[in-house]
Every structure is written in structure tokens, then in C-alpha cells.
Amino acid sequence: MKVALLGGTKGIGRALGRLLSERGHSLCLLGRNLAELEASAQDMQVRAGEPRSVPIAACDLHHPDGFADALAAASDKLGGLDTVIVTAALFATQEELESNIALTRDLVTVNFANTVVFCEEARKRLLRAGGGTLCVVSSVAGERGRKPVIIYGASKAGLSAYLEGLDHKFRAAGLKTVCVKPGFVKTGMTAGMAPPPFAGEPEGVAQDILKGIERGTPVVYTPGIWRYVMLAIRNLPRFVMRRISF
Amino acid sequence: MLSGWGRLPRPGKEIFSEDLRALSRNAVLSRGLGRSYGDSALPPPGHLEVATTTMAERILAFDESTGVLRAEAGLSLRELNRIFLPRCWFPPVTPGTQFVTMGGMVAADVHGKNHHVDGTFGAHVKSLVLRVADGRIVECSPSSEAELFWATVGGMGLTGHILEVEFKMHPIPSPWIFEERLRLPDVDALVAALKDSAADWPFTVGWLDCLGGGRAILNRGRWAAKDEAPASTPKPLGQISVPFELPNWVLNRWSMRVFNALTYHARGNVKGLINPEAFFYPLDKLLHWNRIYGHRGFIQYQCVLPNAGGARAFLELLRKHRAAAFLCVIKDCAEQGQGLLSFPLPGISIALDLAVDENTQGIVDHLNEAVVADGGRIYLAKDAFTRAEHFEAMEPRLDAWKAVRQSWDPDLKIRSAQSVRVFGDPS
Ligand SMILES: Cc1cc2nc3c(=O)[nH]c(=O)nc-3n(C[C@H](O)[C@H](O)[C@H](O)COP(=O)(O)OP(=O)(O)OC[C@H]3O[C@@H](n4cnc5c(N)ncnc54)[C@H](O)[C@@H]3O)c2cc1C
Ligand SMILES: NC(=O)c1ccc[n+]([C@@H]2O[C@H](COP(=O)([O-])OP(=O)(O)OC[C@H]3O[C@@H](n4cnc5c(N)ncnc54)[C@H](OP(=O)(O)O)[C@@H]3O)[C@@H](O)[C@H]2O)c1
Numbered sequence: 231m232k233v234a235l236l237g238g239t240k241g242i243g244r245a246l247g248r249l250l251s252e253r254g255h256s257l258c259l260l261g262r263n264l265a266e267l268e269a270s271a272q273d274m275q276v277r278a279g280e281p282r283s284v285p286i287a288a289c290d291l292h293h294p295d296g297f298a299d300a301l302a303a304a305s306d307k308l309g310g311l312d313t314v315i316v317t318a319a320l321f322a323t324q325e326e327l328e329s330n331i332a333l334t335r336d337l338v339t340v341n342f343a344n345t346v347v348f349c350e351e352a353r354k355r356l357l358r359a360g361g362g363t364l365c366v367v368s369s370v371a372g373e374r375g376r377k378p379v380i381i382y383g384a385s386k387a388g389l390s391a392y393l394e395g396l397d398h399k400f401r402a403a404g405l406k407t408v409c410v411k412p413g414f415v416k417t418g419m420t421a422g423m424a425p426p427p428f429a430g431e432p433e434g435v436a437q438d439i440l441k442g443i444e445r446g447t448p449v450v451y452t453p454g455i456w457r458y459v460m461l462a463i464r465n466l467p468r469f470v471m472r473r474i475s476f
Numbered sequence: 477m478l479s480g481w482g483r484l485p486r487p488g489k490e491i492f493s494e495d496l497r498a499l500s501r502n503a504v505l506s507r508g509l510g511r512s513y514g515d516s517a518l519p520p521p522g523h524l525e526v527a528t529t530t531m532a533e534r535i536l537a538f539d540e541s542t543g544v545l546r547a548e549a550g551l552s553l554r555e556l557n558r559i560f561l562p563r564c565w566f567p568p569v570t571p572g573t574q575f576v577t578m579g580g581m582v583a584a585d586v587h588g589k590n591h592h593v594d595g596t597f598g599a600h601v602k603s604l605v606l607r608v609a610d611g612r613i614v615e616c617s618p619s620s621e622a623e624l625f626w627a628t629v630g631g632m633g634l635t636g637h638i639l640e641v642e643f644k645m646h647p648i649p650s651p652w653i654f655e656e657r658l659r660l661p662d663v664d665a666l667v668a669a670l671k672d673s674a675a676d677w678p679f680t681v682g683w684l685d686c687l688g689g690g691r692a693i694l695n696r697g698r699w700a701a702k703d704e705a706p707a708s709t710p711k712p713l714g715q716i717s718v719p720f721e722l723p724n725w726v727l728n729r730w731s732m733r734v735f736n737a738l739t740y741h742a743r744g745n746v747k748g749l750i751n752p753e754a755f756f757y758p759l760d761k762l763l764h765w766n767r768i769y770g771h772r773g774f775i776q777y778q779c780v781l782p783n784a785g786g787a788r789a790f791l792e793l794l795r796k797h798r799a800a801a802f803l804c805v806i807k808d809c810a811e812q813g814q815g816l817l818s819f820p821l822p823g824i825s826i827a828l829d830l831a832v833d834e835n836t837q838g839i840v841d842h843l844n845e846a847v848v849a850d851g852g853r854i855y856l857a858k859d860a861f862t863r864a865e866h867f868e869a870m871e872p873r874l875d876a877w878k879a880v881r882q883s884w885d886p887d888l889k890i891r892s893a894q895s896v897r898v899f900g901d902p903s
Contacts, residue, residue, distance in 0.1 A: 240494050273534035277559055418531060421492040 231363075231443075232311050234304035236260040236289055236348065237318030239270045241417030242367060245432035246317065246439055251278040253440070258304035261318070262290035291318055291340045294347045301355050312362040313443065314352040316345060319367065321419045327381045334381055341385035346392050353396065353405060361404020365443050366393055370411045370451070373460050377475055397448050406446040410439050413456035428455045478526070482513040483766050483773040484832065484860055486893055490528040496548060500607040500637035503527035505892045507633075508577030509552060512584065513776045514860030515893035516632050521903040523891075527637065529579050535559075536640065543645040544602060549579030549638045554760075561752065562709040565645040566699075568600035572805075574757050578641040584857035585630030585818040587825075589679035589697070589756070592810040596820060598629030599813055601643045606636035609885035613639070618814075627880040630815030632856050634895050635881050650705035653679075653755045655697040659744035663791055663806070666692035667784045667824055670808040679755075682806035683743075685736040686791060686828070687729060692806075693743055697755055710751040717763040724770035727831060732802045769831050777840060778827040778855040779847045780809050780820055786850050787824050793846055794828065799839045801828035816877035819855040827858065837861050844870075856894065867898045874899075 233250055237243035238259040250257050251274040259274075261267045264286065271284040278284070285307035289300035305311040320337045327334045349364060356362040371379040372386030390409055397407035414420060415430040430453040442450035451457035466474075478488030490507060493499040500506060507517040507526040519526050529550030537546040543565060547556075554574035556567060571586040580586075585598040594600070603617035604625060614636070616625040628635045660666050666682040673680045677696040684692045759765055766774070781790060787806065794801060805827045809820040830836065840861040847854060853870040854862055868874055878899070881888075888901050895901045 244494075269534055269536055272536055276535045276538045279559075279563060418492070418494050421531070 243317030245436035260289035365408040496532040508580030518893040520891040546642040569597040579638040605640035608636040630818035652700040652705040656747040684804040776858040781852040782823040803829040
């Protein structure tokens with residue numbers, strides 16, 4: 231595969247980039263911090279074990295004007311592009327968001343509005359090239375409105391809905407959309423929180439994502455058990471959801 | 477609560493980040509994978525947080541032509557081996573577990589079964605990037621800021637937070653080990669066999685049954701040549717986990733005797749090819765094996781004695797104080813490294829696992845007095861009970877190390893529970 235990965239500097243994206251690289255795929259890292267991108271690219275290059283460079287290109291989810299250029303740069307460096315992956319996103323706790331309106335605006339913009347804009351650019355480019363895969367990490371937090379993740383969850387709910395629609399409309403034309411819904415994963419994003427039961431490791435989640443991409447699975451729950459947890463939560467009546475605190 | 481591998485808990489909490497520069501900024505202490513046994517990686521009284529490096533684990537450069545590798549301090553040895561063993565590269569020195577970080581290997585200046593050939597890990601380190609106490613980031617090496625470098629190698633994290641480590645990997649002829657195991661009657665025979673094997677075998681270690689009259693097994697190995705090794709790469713070994721803490725009574729004199737007898741008979745007199753993971757890290761098969769000691773926790777007492785005959789007297793002392801050591805590992809040590817607090821010195825290293833009880837402090841005191849009298853020293857990475865006065869008496873280099881530390885950290889901002897106990901730091 232020829233993959234552009236937005237978010238490969240940390241967490242799930244870093245683990246996925248390493249896995250892709252070890253499996254011999256060509257990879258270009260997109261992100262906002264060039265020094266961090268360079269260090270992560272170097273790491274993935276060494277892990278690849280063969281002389282293959284991992285190029286980088288600047289792309290900040292705060293600046294939608296740069297998205298088309300970033301994807302064009304990735305495509306140039308790899309000699310084409312058949313897969314675009316987005317793991318980048320912001321997280322903040324509900325308490326932080328409730329007391330900080332600027333942060334709320336930022337998070338909703340980055341996680342939803344600008345991610346959709348990025349995906350639109352990727353969609354057009356992939357379709358122009360005859361198809362491919364767009365894999366975007368959303369979250370189980372988008373499955374249901376829940377007290378601890380109202381705003382973050384809403385940004386992911388919107389993203390998941392968008393990705394579902396995209397998959398319905400464009401799969402026949404050759405664009406597969408893979409929407410990844412992780413449960414709790416031990417990364418920097420969750421570093422301050424106590425891990426619940428079935429917390430995942432980024433390496434395991436990366437393997438699930440790669441499998442999803444290879445098979446073209448429209449919705450990937452990871453770790454897998456979250457499929458059943460969310461099935462239960464989706465079916466809880468509203469009056470129950472109102473009482474519980476998760 | 478937080479503890480070392482010996483599970484003696486203290487108030488403490490780990491904080492994590494991929495960004496070590498940010499994480500270390502105001503940290504009182506760095507911590508790796510917590511495989512030091514005692515209180516080396518625990519915060520001093522009055523502080524709760526330690527900066528755990530395990531998320532900062534990128535390989536920043538590797539030069540195929542020289543083997544020089546640069547990595548962030550939290551890279552684990554297990555991950556390093558997973559990547560490089562199939563490519564016929566191996567770290568120059570490895571401790572007896574893969575669950576350690578590069579930062580921890582430098583801070584303890586670890587030694588392996590090849591100490592008599594290759595010295596400690598620090599001898600192969602080219603440079604370190606440190607966050608020092610005043611907030612600056614300093615690169616040090618044997619040729620620049622050399623004092624800081626040699627105070628950090630073996631300095632137990634007390635001279636600064638290690639952010640990056642650059643060291644030289646060893647090329648190996650194949651990813652397999654050729655090993656020989658020999659049964660021996662007693663400790664003297666074991667010590668003699670270790671010394672005899674040193675010239676021909678790069679890896680040697682001895683296991684001793686302290687409870688069953690001192691019978692022993694010598695284990696020696698070398699990298700298999702290309703033509704004697706299978707073409708395949710060794711498969712990563714699976715692990716099973718001790719799922720919960722066992723009751724204290726499970727490990728007692730009698731169960732230990734049975735275990736040792738089984739070990740002696742199962743592992744004697746063989747030779748052949750072996751997966752390096754099984755050779756170097758026999759205990760890693762059992763995750764959380766420290767839980768078998770139960771709620772009371774345990775320590776490993778490790779010392780090095782300059783004269784080989786000291787080993788027998790030392791074990792007699794152990795018997796006299798009725799200390800039941802489950803595991804006893806004996807290693808051959810050669811020249812002392814340049815790290816100012818580096819543990820090994822020429823002689824014999826003895827490591828004993830002891831369950832903790834009300835007599836432990838007394839036993840450690842007696843053993844330490846014998847070590848002082850012999851001109852040996854103890855290993856800080858394993859220690860939880862040594863008194864400051866004993867350590868001072870063992871360590872002629874202590875003042876030199878303290879002077880370097882003082883010059884980089886006059887207010888002793890960077891401290892550990894161990895540095896308060898052993899170096900008399902303010903708490
Ligand atoms: C089963 C087993 C076998 C072992 N065998 C051997 C052996 O054969 N030879 C040997 O030498 N040791 C051996 N050890 C000890 C082990 O190698 C050391 O304790 C090592 O330091 C552990 O590394 P860690 O990453 O777990 O560090 P930790 O235990 O987390 O920390 C150890 C020390 O290093 C410091 N430190 C860690 N990271 C940093 C950093 N980034 N910057 C500054 N300071 C830091 C800590 O402050 C602390 O003082 C063994 C341990 C076990 C459990
Ligand atoms: N961890 C979990 O428990 C969990 C659960 C469900 C869903 N998820 C989702 O999984 C994905 C990955 O999460 P993670 O835990 O791996 O997060 P993470 O460790 O915090 O990594 C986030 C990544 O996003 C990048 N990023 C953030 N803002 C950016 C911006 N404005 N422009 C470009 N890149 C930006 C970061 O790059 P920098 O290096 O520049 O900071 C980093 O690479 C996210 O979509 C997250 O919402 C995570």
C-alpha cells in the first residue's frame with residue numbers, strides 16, 4: 231500500500247505507522263510538528279529493516295487550507311497514494327470543556343469540521359486515482375450521548391455519521407471507508423486516567439486497524455470486545471442512560 | 477502506591493508522556509520499567525510523582541555500518557531484541573530480564589553474563605542526552621562533559637533525567653546461542669569452573685542450590701556460528717502470567733527445596749542450541765513472577781566479593797543467620813568500569829533472593845559487614861535495606877561521585893527514596 235498517515239507521531243498512529251512499515255508498506259507521515267514527524271519517521275524507517283525512507287509533510291488540522299497540498303506532497307513523495315489514514319484528534323475532559331469555550335470550539339473544529347474537510351480532500355484524490363481506502367479513527371464515545379464525554383463524543387458521533395454516509399455512497403466507485411471505533415486505549419491521550427477493564431494497547435489496536443483496512447471492514451471496534459459492550463450501551467433505554475454516570 | 481520489583485510499596489504515582497522533555501521538566505526522579513528491586517525508582521518521602529519514560533520509546537537512528545543506535549530512554553530491551561535479533565544485532569550487554577529500559581540500563585550500568593569479556597553496558601555508551609537539575613538539556617559523552625557522563629553511568633538517575641541513549645550494538649554470527657550446562661558439587665567447584673570458562677566462553681553464569689547443600693549448575697554459552705545454527709530465526713517465546721499474589725506460605729523452605737531439586741535434575745549436563753531469549757531471560761517466561769513471594773515482598777541481595785574464596789564464607793554466613801535464599805546466582809566479574817558508582821569489580825558476584833520478614837534488616841546488616849570486611853560492594857539496583865554507613869564504607873568512589881552530582885545539582889533537586897536512605901539526601 232501507499233499510505234498517507236495523519237497522526238503518526240504518537241499513540242495509535244505511531245503504533246500503526248510502525249506496523250505498516252514493518253509489513254513493507256510505503257508510508258508518508260503528515261502532521262503539524264516537523265521535528266516530531268522527523269523523529270517518528272526515523273523510528274519507522276529503522277523498524278522497516280530495509281533501506282526505505284519514510285517521508286514527511288506538514289499538515290495541521292487547524293489549517294484546512296493546507297490539506298490539499300499536504301496530500302499532494304504525500305502522493306508526490308510516494309509516487310501515488312491508495313490509502314489515507316487519520317488517527318489525529320484532540321481530547322479534553324468534559325469538565326475542561328465545560329469551563330473553556332475556546333477549547334470546546336477548538337476540539338469540535340479539529341475533530342469534526344476540519345477532519346471532514348481533510349477527508350473530503352482525500353476522497354477526491356483517491357477517487358481521481360481510481361479508488362482506495364480512507365481509514366479514520368473515530369471512537370466508541372460517538373455511539374451514544376454520555377455524561378463524561380458529551381462534547382468529545384458529539385464530535386466523534388458526527389464524524390462516524392459522515393464516514394458511514396461516505397461508505398454507502400462511494401464504495402461502489404472503489405473508495406472503501408473504514409471507521410475505527412476504539413474503546414479505551416493506553417496512550418498519551420488517556421495517560422492521566424485509570425484504565426478500565428478491557429483497556430487496549432496501541433500495538434493491538436494497530437493490528438486490528440490494519441486487518442480492517444486489508445478486509446475493507448466498514449466499522450472496526452477495537453479491542454474487539456467493545457463491539458458487544460457498545461451493542462449493550464446502544465440498546466440501553468434513555469431513562470437508564472440518564473441515571474448512570476458513564 | 478508504587479514499588480520496585482520486590483513489591484515493597486511506598487506512596488507514589490507514575491506520570492507518563494511521549495514527550496520526555498516536557499515530562500522531565502520538574503520531575504524529582506525518572507523511572508523506567510520498575511525492574512530495580514528496591515527503592516531506586518521510588519520518589520523520596522514528600523514527593524509522589526515519578527516520571528515514567530516507557531512511552532518515549534522511539535529509535536532515533538541506527539547505522540548499519542557501525543552498529544551505533546540512538547534511542548529515546550524508554551525503549552525496552554524486549555522491543556530492541558524483537559527488532560534486531562533477527563537481523564543479527566544484539567546489545568553489547570544485557571541483564572537477566574528484557575523488561576528494562578535503555579535509561580534504566582544506563583542508570584544502573586547493568587552487567588550481564590559477559591562481564592568478564594565486555595564489561596558493563598556503560599562501556600558501550602557513546603553519548604547521553606540529559607535534562608539536568610537546573611532545567612538545561614545537556615549532551616554528554618566520554619569526551620564531552622565526561623565527568624557528568626561517568627557520574628550518570630551507574631548513577632541511579634540522580635545526576636539528571638536521561639532523555640536519549642546512544643550505544644553500540646554488537647554484530648552476531650547467528651541469532652542462536654550454543655549452550656552447555658554442567659552439574660557441579662559445590663560452590664568452590666562452581667567458582668573454579670566460572671574462572672576456567674572465562675577464556676573460551678563469552679557468557680557464563682552459575683546457579684547454586686543454597687538449601688540443598690550447595691550443589692550447582694554452571695551455564696555457559698556463545699553465539700552459534702552461522703553454519704551450526706538453523707537457518708530460521710528463533711520464535712519469540714510466549715509468556716504465562718502469575719495472575720495474582722500467592723499467599724506468603726507457598727514459598728517456604730520445603731517448596732524451595734523441591735523446586736531446587738527439580739531445577740538441578742531438569743537442567744543438568746546438556747549442550748546444544750538454544751533460543752537466546754531462553755538463555756538470557758529464563759525468568760521472563762513467567763510474567764509477574766514476583767507475586768510468588770506473596771504479600772510480604774522480597775529483596776535481592778547482590779554483592780561482589782574481590783576474592784573468589786569469599787563466596788563459600790559468604791554462604792556459610794547466610795546459613796548461620798538462617799536466611800533461606802530461594803534463588804542464588806553467581807557471576808564472574810572482571811575489571812571495574814568507569815562509571816563512578818558502577819557496581820562490578822574484579823571478583824565474584826553473588827545474588828540472593830530473600831523473602832522479607834522482621835529479620836531482613838538484621839541479615840542485610842550482617843551480610844554488609846562481611847562485604848565491607850572483604851572489600852566488596854553491593855548493587856544499588858537490587859538494594860532496599862543497606863544503611864548509609866555501610867555503603868560509605870564499601871564505596872571509595874562515593875565522594876568523587878557526590879562532588880560531580882553536587883556541581884550539577886547543588887540543591888539536590890533530583891532524589892529517590894534510595895538516595896535519601898543511602899546517600900543521606902534531604903527528604
Ligand atoms: C529478573 C531480573 C533480572 C535482572 N538481572 C540483572 C542482571 O543480570 N544484571 C544487572 O545489572 N541488572 C539486573 N537486573 C536489574 C535491572 O537490570 C536494573 O534494575 C535496571 O535498572 C532496570 O531497568 P528499568 O528500566 O526497569 O529501571 P527502573 O527499575 O525503573 O529504574 C532503575 C533506576 O534507573 C533510574 N532510571 C530509569 N530510567 C531513567 C532515565 N530515563 N533517566 C534517569 N534515570 C533513570 C531510576 O531512577 C532508578 O534509579 C535484573 C532485574 C530483574 C527483575
Ligand atoms: N486513546 C484512547 O483511549 C482513544 C479511544 C477512542 C478513540 N481514540 C481516538 O484515536 C485516535 C488516536 O488517539 P491517540 O490515543 O493515539 O491520541 P494521541 O496519543 O493523543 O495522539 C494524537 C495524535 O494526533 C495528532 N494531532 C493532534 N492535533 C493535531 C493537529 N491539530 N494537527 C495534526 N495532528 C494533530 C498528534 O500529533 P502531535 O505529535 O503533533 O501532537 C498525535 O500524533 C484519535 O482520533 C482519538 O480520538 C482514542
